[in-house]
Amino acid sequence: MTAVPNAPQAEETAPYAGGASAPSAAPRKRVRVHHLRELKERGEPWPMLTAYDTFSAKIFDDAGIPVLLVGDSAANTVYGYDSTVPVTVDELVPLVRAVSRSARRALVVADLPFGSYEVSTEQGMLSAIRLMKEGGAHAVKLEGGRRYAPLVEALVAAGTPVMGHLGFTPQSEHVLGGYRVQGRGAAADELVEDALALEAAGAFAVVLEMVPAETAKRITAELRVPTVGIGAGPDCDAQVLVWQDMAGLNPGRAPRFVKRYADLAGVLGAAAAQFGAEVRSGVFPGPEHVFH
Ligand SMILES: Nc1nc(=O)c2c([nH]1)NC[C@@H]1CN(c3ccc(C(=O)N[C@@H](CCC(=O)O)C(=O)O)cc3)CN21
Numbered sequence: 360m361t362a363v364p365n366a367p368q369a370e371e372t373a374p375y376a377g378g379a380s381a382p383s384a385a386p387r388k389r390v391r392v393h394h395l396r397e398l399k400e401r402g403e404p405w406p407m408l409t410a411y412d413t414f415s416a417k418i419f420d421d422a423g424i425p426v427l428l429v430g431d432s433a434a435n436t437v438y439g440y441d442s443t444v445p446v447t448v449d450e451l452v453p454l455v456r457a458v459s460r461s462a463r464r465a466l467v468v469a470d471l472p473f474g475s476y477e478v479s480t481e482q483g484m485l486s487a488i489r490l491m492k493e494g495g496a497h498a499v500k501l502e503g504g505r506r507y508a509p510l511v512e513a514l515v516a517a518g519t520p521v522m523g524h525l526g527f528t529p530q531s532e533h534v535l536g537g538y539r540v541q542g543r544g545a546a547a548d549e550l551v552e553d554a555l556a557l558e559a560a561g562a563f564a565v566v567l568e569m570v571p572a573e574t575a576k577r578i579t580a581e582l583r584v585p586t587v588g589i590g591a592g593p594d595c596d597a598q599v600l601v602w603q604d605m606a607g608l609n610p611g612r613a614p615r616f617v618k619r620y621a622d623l624a625g626v627l628g629a630a631a632a633q634f635g636a637e638v639r640s641g642v643f644p645g646p647e648h649v650f651h
Pocket residue numbers: 431432435436443529538539540600601603604609613614615616
């Protein structure tokens with residue numbers, strides 16, 4: 360068994376000093392699941408970003424992002440698969456470890472990937488334990504509703520907080536028939552039932568992906584635990600994006616729910632092109648980069 364990562368120590372002061380999303384150099388206490396429910400009760404929306412490595416995790420943690428998700432979207436953003444279906448616990452654990460070792464304050468959530476929890480409660484528990492024990496995650500996320508209530512209950516009882524994920528659940532794209540909005544019309548009631556079942560089983564939050572804004576608003580009002588929207592409108596308690604989409608590093612076409620806050624692909628491409636040109640022209644390395 361791999362050694363437990365030596366995560367940084369928790370610190371003494373209040374986690375929200377300076378506001379939940381305000382950047383701060385001051386040490387702040389680890390975000391806990393009860394803090395997220397308190398933000399909901401106060402009506403303060405909070406952000407969540409994915410992270411898969413140490414630099415991004417440190418930057419987002421310092422920027423005041425209270426929850427970092429090591430998503431199975433690593434399948435797309437790290438490993439180059441065209442869906443989340445192939446990625447494994449073995450592939451995610453090292454990324455989870457990098458993020459949990461790097462985030463001083465953020466709550467680190469790790470996705471249970473496809474195939475790691477569907478077979479039985481026992482299988483799901485063994486997979487979640489790996490993400491917590493080997494990866495150093497503080498919580499896990501799983502896709503699905505009522506059907507997974509027994510697993511959610513068992514995980515929480517055993518010390519693993521669980522975030523649910525409903526609506527468009529990418530691991531089920533072949534059943535759902537592609538990347539489509541879920542919970543329109545009569546399906547809205549099913550989504551509400553699933554969300555309530557996850558909450559009753561002890562989930563501390565529920566992601567709503569590509570759900571009509573009206574349905575997400577209704578679920579958000581019915582749940583005491585926070586909803587985290589992605590393509591689910593403005594009335595969710597929190598919002599999540601894949602960081603490379605948010606920062607414009609994703610060279611492909613981004614989904615409609617993405618807002619790009621930077622053009623990292625442009626910045627990085629230009630830097631690489633200039634490095635290449637300067638090596639070819641002999642400008643780099645200059646005298647200041649040379650040892651004698
Ligand atoms: N880079 C990245 N961003 C994500 O948001 C993301 C991943 N990867 N991988 C895992 C899942 C898959 N997700 C996705 C990916 C693509 C669409 C998409 O292309 N949506 C289109 C079509 C919507 C429709 O047909 O109604 C869109 O324009 O939004 C949606 C969700 C969300 N997750």
